[in-house]
Amino acid sequence: MAGLESTDAQYRQNPFKRNWLVTGSWLVLAGYLVFSFNAMGLTWDRFIHGLGIADQLMARMFPPNFSRWELLLSGLAESMEIAIIASVVGIFLSLFFGLFAARNLMPNWVTVPMRGFIALCRTFHPVIIAILFVKSVGFGALAGILTLIVASIGFIAKLFAEAIEEISLKQVEAIRATGAGFVSLILFSVMPQVFSRFIGFSTYQLDSNLRNSTMVGIVGAGGLGGTLFSAFQRFDYDFVAAILMSIIALIMLGEALSNVVRRIFN
């Protein structure tokens, strides 16, 4: 069959052929980058000049000044309190919200509004939510706590819901067949399947909340961020350095705490 042979020759080409669409896309990206650098005046000289300023800043930051350690410590304590309260409340609420958003266990009229609410919680960056709360409940830790609760729900309620949607329904079916009620069903067939993942998500959220709790203060929602912001504004760069180092210590402490929690529950 002569006809088949010619189509064969065309069919049996090198499979690693150049794809002009992909090549073209790379070229467009490269061109756009060059254009953007030019548009913003980002040149090598500008970069070198920037390094000089950074050098001055570094010189003023070191040695760090811990003389106002009481202020530092109280800010640090407040940040940690904000993070832990927000994590506990946020995770607790997310347990329920995640369950109500799980499409394999709940009817549509429950999951659709719940998913909408969770998505809404995740829509805005915590800074924007913090500003909103500062305006609505006033300056201080309460605004920070509310901000991080919203952020926690937006993030882990969604992860919880997804974890629940991936469970094996066979186990659920078996527990349902014993005549167990809905609460028992969740406790004995859903929770065992998702618990260790929930712990993982929760420690991650605690970590994230600790980080963010030092940020919400910048817009007046309590914690160390406020102290940091005013130190910046007064050019107290040595105190800024002290604050930054304390934040690093706090985050590392959180990391250690997460590991302990994970080890306890695994």
Added chain:
Amino acid sequence: MTSAQVNIETAPFLEIKGLEKAYTPGNLILKGIDISIVESGIVAIIGPSGTGKSTLLRCINRLIDPTAGQIIFDNMDLCKARGQQLRKLRRQVGMVFQEYNLVERLTVIENVLTGRLGYMSSLAAWRRKFSQQDINTAFELLDAVGLTEHAKKRADSLSGGQRQRVGIARAVMQNPRILLADEPTSSLDPKTAVEIMELLERFAQQKNIPALVNIHDVSLASRFAKRIIGMSDGKIVYDGSPDGITDDHLKQIYGGESWLV
């Protein structure tokens, strides 16, 4: 059986009348099933895959809602039961699954104890407050199925045969008035399959309750069952003793004859 003989003792354990189920309207999977289970012991339901055997069993404990018909159990129509009432009926129906359906991350003994959840309040369940009597019963059941030394192991560390034993112990833990087993042996090797059937037979005798067993292995069915119900295309085509079943029946149930040696 004359009506005079139907007193309290011989009243059927389970009476299914005109049961129909359609997953999509008009497409009947069960086309009017009538079964009366009067005797204790194993009743085997045989038939090819996709003929509605699993659907039938799942209608009995209402894991699936039937479309029409009646299921009389404990003097109540299971088809009409709702909420609390349904759960109370369900806890008297022990179910054994083809793929065991154990809660993988719970231990063996915890899995057996879940058989009592139908008898516990949500609060008690949340506090893991199983009565000492239940705990003793659970361990006795593990002794009976020969898994005592595995009690504290996680369910996902067991072999198939061991898991099915746990599944049976969980079902018996409910103190059921009837056992349902959906292809309990088809994921198992022939020797283990026989052991599982022996176990079901033993519990059915001990508790003096019927055990409805879906099974596609005809010889295994004939060996253990006092009564065989043959299903084909959503209907019952044979209902009687294993001795009465002929090649003609089997041809009608499974179709073809090349597999009949």
